[in-house]
Amino acid sequence: MTRDRRPLLGLLAANAVSISGNVLTVLAIPWFVLQTTHSPTRTGITAAVSTLPIVLSAAFSGTVADRIGLRLTSIASDLISAAIVLTVPLLHATVGIAFWQLLALVFLRGFFATPGETARGALLPDLVEPAGTTLERAMSGYDAVSRGARMVGAPLAGVLIALIGAPNLLFVDAATFVVSALIVVWSVPRPPRVRRERAPYFEDLRAGLRYLNRDPTIRAVTVMCMMTNMLDAGFGAVLLPVHAERVLRSPQAFGLIVGTYGASALAGALAYGAWGARLPRRRTFLIAFVLCGIPRFALLALHAPLLVIIVVGAGSGFASGSLNPIMDTALLERIPTEMRARVWGVVYAGCTAAMPLGALLAGIGVARLGLAPALWTFGGAYLAVTLWPLFGTAWDGLERTPALPEPYAATIPA
Helix, strand or coil, X not given: CCCCCHHHHHHHHXXXXXXXXXXXXXXXXXXXXXXXXXXXXXXXXXXXXXXXXXXXXXXXXXXXXXXHCHHHHHHHHHHHHHHHHHHHHHHHHCCCCCHHHHHHHHHHHXXXXXXXXXXXXXXXXXXXXXXXXXXXXXXXXXXXXXXXXXXXXXXXXXXXXXXXXXXXHHHHHHXXXXXXXXXXXXXXXCCCXXXXXXXXXXXXXXXHHHHXXXXXXXXXHHHHHHHHHXXXXXXXXXXXXXXXXXXXXXXXXXXXXXXXXXXXXXXXXXXXXXXXXXCCHHXXXXXXHHHHCHHHHHHHHCCCCHHHHHHHHHXXXXXXXXXXXXXXXXXXXXXXXXXXXXXXXXXXXXHHCCHHHHHHXXXXXXXXXXXXXXXXXXXXXXXXXXXXXXXXXXXXXXXXCCCCXXXXXXXXXX
16 A cells, blocks of 8 residues: 555644644734733733633534534634634724724634644544554654644744734734645545434534543543643643742743743654554553653742753653643544544543633632642642542553444444
């Protein structure tokens, strides 16, 4: 069989460009608000409004993607996102844009951008066999490309804002979504549609929820990610910045810690793609989660020197690079093709649902308990959650599954 890597590489490239566009939006919109309104309060409101639609869209749009097709969903999501982002600077340059209009556009952009990323993740397994690779290696590449795009997108946005201004950056941002859509049109073939009896929309949505509830591995992964993402949000949004300001007294140190962790996580994802197939998934998953969790909290609580924080943070980041490939691969192995986007979207929504709560609890914890007790509390909770894979048979499903057994698939309502 002749290998055809163009569809897989094209999908990875499209996802990288689209994610870069998302990062540009995340940074350009708040800066645009600050420049045009000079109001930190309105800037914060805008940032908050941009997060809610991501959870809502992930939960509800997967069903639509399964119905109209993953490839079409990716293309449509990027083109609609481009049109929404483009509307902001056009209105600003012509008739002006009211703050409520900006909030509505920010909400819509988040709502329509999320299905594209969900669809591309769900589409990836169809491109693995033609490329002559494994799902595990492809998911590692997908995660590495996504991390790399976020790393590049943030500093690029800062440079472009300084050079051309936030309104003009939004034009560039809209172009990235168009480029992503064109790459998918050019490189990814139309997948064969799976024929099945068409059910009402909300019955399809409930089927995705039932699938998650009845598969113990998918359910366990979703709950664990919900908890760790909540704690990570508290760490990244509150605990680490407060430590950098009060203890390290250096915003440069804050940036260095975050950048080191991100770069090492990218390296870890690439390393897992190259050698991860030789490792037992469940044990690797457990060890990696422990290494990327409690050490970060403990070092800050103990007021460790910056060099130690950076070195250990690099090791934690490297360990974390294997987590998404392991989880994503195991989940995709267990989800039937015709339900992939539905279940994937519900899982993504569940994993991100508690992140705003984590930041809120961290802020309250620092105010009521103090920084060090809050770090120990969050770190202890993180350790308890990450030890969960030691117990229960649900985690056996992380191990390699060549294909979903048909009798198993038949037990899940579709």
